Amino acid sequence: MSDALALLAEIDDVGRDPRGGWSRPGFGPVADELRAWFAAQAEAAGLAVHPDANGNVWAWWGEPGPDAVVTGSHLDSVPGGGRFDGPLGVVSALVAVRRLREAGFRPTRPIAVVVFAEEEGSRFGVACLGSRLLTGAMDPTALPAEAGLPHAGGDDAALARIGRFVELHVEQGRGLADLDAPIGLATGVLAxxxxxxxxxxxxxxxxxxxxxxxxxxxxxxxxxxxxxxxxxxxxxxxxxxxxxxxxxxxxxxxxxxxxxxxxxxxxxxxxxxxxxxxxxxxxxxxxxxxxxxxxxxxxxxxxDEVVFDDALRSELDGVLGGVPALPTGAGHDAAVLAAHVPTAMLFVRNPTGVSHAPEEHADDADVDAGVDALERVLRHLAS
Known part of the structure; x- marks a missing residue:
């Protein structure tokens, strides 16, 4: 079993739904357990953990500062969702950073792994809530009081630290499967x-x-x-x-x-x-x-329709030796950040294309290929 899948296995019982799949809404006991797990894993990897007022959790390699290379995804899920959507990006980031540290890599820019809150919108019906609050795209007063975020909202300081953002995600569709490619880059997101x-x-x-x-x-x-x-x-x-x-x-x-x-x-x-x-x-x-x-x-x-940064995508395509580029119909925190910072997405092949369901899947070899690609990307961007 790959290192990333071993980490995924550690949270397999968190939010397991007796009806099938996983139900992990944000801002509740399950979300708290997942945040604590991430914090422990990040600290074990030598990263400094800093939650923000919007429910997002940041884990830093180096002093938080401008021009940081940021990666990560989310840990929440839709009701009865699959095990890869969101968590694959988080565990892949943790493993990639750990490998870089073990190899003696010394980044010239800080690197951060972030877990965004409530990406799926299961709790309050607003998708990408953590990134929307961070960027000021949503008024926090529109949230119910039980959200527990009395001081949340646009965080200009946190946003200014992000030099470039790369999110790894299992593909929610079968574009890569049809192309017989283990990984790819996103061109954009449908409106x-x-x-x-x-x-x-x-x-x-x-x-x-x-x-x-x-x-x-x-x-x-x-x-x-x-x-x-x-x-x-x-x-x-x-x-x-x-x-x-x-x-x-x-x-x-x-x-x-x-x-x-x-x-x-x-x-x-x-x-x-x-x-x-x-x-x-x-x-x-x-x-x-x-x-x-x-x-x-x-x-x-x-x-609205999102087109990811063409220059960054071309740069990463060169780092990865040429990979397919394709759009996605699924929303992501990366799409929210794209209006503010250069942003890219790495996709890992999903052999059936099924997502938001227990049958969502990625093969071990493809998961490894995704981690390897993310490690190369982080090494390049932080050098």
């Missing part, structure tokens, strides 16, 4: 937004209300989900997903009064996403009206 669709009907009794007398928002919601699929299929390369249906009040013998549907939409650029959401809104209103219900849609988060 991505989240919305909340609300369908309001009339609550009533499941036994005493005739079918023809109902204004059932659950039936309308079923039609809206199908309309979302149809609208997305009509746009080349687009993705639209309803991953959860919340009926209120949620009783088995109760006709719901309201249904909320979180909506995730992604496409090649912001204009395509907005056009697709407009089509979904039109179709949703029509389908809701067919069942005597009202329809509303509200945006909850937005990330």
């Amino acid at each position: 991505h937004g989240r919305w909340r669709m609300t369908i309001t009907g009339r609550g009533d009794h499941a036994g005493s209300t005739r079918m023809q007398d109902r204004s059932d928002p659950v039936v309308a919601a079923a039609r809206v989900v199908l309309a979302v699929e149809s609208a997305a299929l009509a746009v080349d390369g687009a993705r639209a997903t309803v991953g959860r249906i919340e009926a209120v009040p949620g009783g088995t013998n109760v006709i719901a009064s309201r249904v909320e549907l979180p909506l995730d939409v992604r496409a090649g650029d912001g204009g395509a996403v907005r056009a697709l959401v407009a089509a979904i809104e039109e179709a949703g209103a029509l389908e809701a009206a067919r069942n005597g219900c009202d329809f509303a849609i509200e945006r909850t988060s937005w990330s």
Whole structure:
């Protein structure tokens, strides 16, 4: 077993979901356990650990200062997620730094490994929360009080220390598998937004209300989900997903009064996403009206199309001897940082392309190839 996979195995029981996979929301007992584990591993590797007010944890090789080379990822997960999404980047960074130290490498720039908080948005519904707070892309007063971050927000000092940021991540797709390549570099991230669709009907009794007398928002919601699929299929390369249906009040013998549907939409650029959401809104209103219900849609988060730094990607491609370059439809903390500092992403092959599910996977040899690539990249950037 590779060093990186051995580290992954140490947290296999943390947040294990009895339904399958791992459920590791940020800002809770599971997240605290993972943060403590990371801090212990970083200190054992000779790094100085410094949490920030936004829930991110930094581990420094050298005095924190400007022009640092920063790598890392996240440890939280979606409900029932896989074991590689996020943690692979963290353990690979720890192993790469440890190897450099053991080889006697002396960086001329400080190196930091960072664990960003709540990248998946499982706790508060906001993806890349830690990096958004750090960069000032999100107002911390919008968070619920239980977030426990009373002084959080834009951290100009921390952001100014980052000279270049490189995030290693298992590929969430099968681009590298189709190219038969163990590692690759990201060109950019598709535009991505989240919305909340609300369908309001009339609550009533499941036994005493005739079918023809109902204004059932659950039936309308079923039609809206199908309309979302149809609208997305009509746009080349687009993705639209309803991953959860919340009926209120949620009783088995109760006709719901309201249904909320979180909506995730992604496409090649912001204009395509907005056009697709407009089509979904039109179709949703029509389908809701067919069942005597009202329809509303509200945006909850937005990330425009991201193009990673071309010069940095070209530089790293030279260091790695030429590797495939491909876009991704998945959001990442690297995409948030890209608006502020030169940023790159390394992908490790996922043989099936499955992600956000227990079947997510990377072979031992490919994990090793990712660590080797990251070690070379850090050595180059910190020299």
